[in-house]
Amino acid sequence: MKTPFIALDQLDKRYADHHAVKSVDLDIEAGEFIALMGPSGCGKSTTLRLIAGLDEPTGGEIRIGGDSMRGVPAFQRNTPMVWQSLALFPFLTVAENVAFPLRMQKVGTAERRRRALEWLDRLGLAGMAERNVAQLSGGQRQRVAIARALVTEPSVLLLDEPLSALDAHLRVRMQTELSRLHRELGITFVYVTHAQSEAFALADRIVIMSEGSIQQVGRPQDVYRAPANAFVAEFMGMNNLVRGEVRGERDGLLDIAGALGEFRVPSATPRPEGSSGDFVIAADRIALAADGEGLAGTVLGLEFVGSTQTVFVEIEGGAEFRVQKQQHEIEALDLVPGRKVRLSWNPQHAWLLPQPAQAH
């Protein structure tokens, strides 16, 4: 492929008391919508701040558009960011907030006002120009922050958990808005979030981080179906991890034995007997039945997720499984806490975790 628009090369950030980013390598293509994900403290926000130049890396390099950012201060990078706190200027009006970056670029008064109003209009805030930011609703303030970041027409937009302060309804609307802006502008979006739903709805690629290191990079569906390790599998939430050991191979499937029993799992590459046979099975790939073949378990409880429900099942042997089912299936099986069920799945849907590079 062509040279990446943003390249992180062995990027490293150490603070006095912890190692926030560890030798991160990442190439971001021009025009890509990429989401950095992970639990809090995984280094995703620090990575974003390093790209923006708000923090100095302690090692490695960042290149934007092929140019090294070493020694380039934040205010000369043109990498505007939408902050989790929004960071709007409370003593300026809405229009003045949006015009602020242009004022810093010494654009003339009339010109910067015209461009600020244009962006307000584009984000559905026409008529709000003279308001005080404190008079706006959460969603409107969000739009002001986005307009302010885009007014200089940058080639990259950084977003640090921009939607986390909004309620669920507004969040979905803003997702649509961001998606539309990304399509229309064709610029690179780097989006930090801990919410899987946002990353899945928006991103071309997601980057899963943990403890300062990248765990996996890929398209959302691929990461979901084929997690690179147990951390990613568990982070993706709707995967069930089964631990086991390879016992042999029959008809292109591996025999795996673990505490929960014996399973058959496909493998792209052969694995020696006795090696790790941990695999995952997605919650929406599991069939439930009142009796018959499969893992025996007891329903612990149910949780609504939109039109589907997540059924929590305690397996004999101690593990807990999540199974995702439509409402009518739940009713057909009369799944209430305490009900005995059998879990089964097509072996082809199980995903064998790649062997860890080094022993844990």
Next chain:
Amino acid sequence: MNRSLATRLSRLAQYGFLGLLFAFIATPMLVIVVFSFDANRFPTIPWGGFSLEWHRAILDDPMIRDAFLNSIKVGFGTAVLSTALGFAAAYIDFRYRFRLKLPFVLLVAVPPAVPATILGMAMLAFLSRIGLFGRLETVMACHVAIATSFSMAIIRLRLNDLSRDLEPAAWNLGASPAAALVHVVLPFCKPALIASFFLSAAVSFDEFLIAWFVGGVHETLPVRILNLLQGQVNPKINAIGAVVLVVSIALVLIAQRFTGVRAGRRPSPDPGE
């Protein structure tokens, strides 16, 4: 029934106490103002009728005029310098972390806690040794040393409300650190800066002891009042007192007006604050 009566009595007692307290503080000042308009030479009852004689007399007294002018010069200089220094100290405290921060903040904050007599004597001894005794600028410098503590306290309070993200956000949007200071931090601190300006002016305008110790022949208004009192009882005293009172109260009220303003607080999730 009983409880409501008790509540009413308690409230009455509270208001009564508060009223007495204010009366205790305000009456002497009121007496000075009232008698400054008295035609009698000595403050006696009954009142001798309304007269502007003593106010006119202080205007005609060149020493009082000079003292008033000196007070204004010193007060204005103190206000400007201590607000600038107070902002610098508060900003350093807000922006940077360093090892000797606590001693630094204490150093700025401590002068008002030192008894004025001791401070005055110490300054007198020090300044006469380095040959700066008896100049108006010297009085100003000493007042700055005291007023800067108040300026820093007021501005620091305001900076505490400044979201930690705001300055980095300005950098991120193309503002150099200097531009961010001018376009973000200063506008945010504006109410506190104005309040600090007027409060420092008031501190300087009222200060007597240090001005008396280090001023030499340059008298500020409070020093002039004492020197007048040391001669015979002079009816002009009341008139000067009234003027000083009006100026001081005006300065403090203006300062209050701006410290009280809470317009641009951190954006909160609920709109329309």
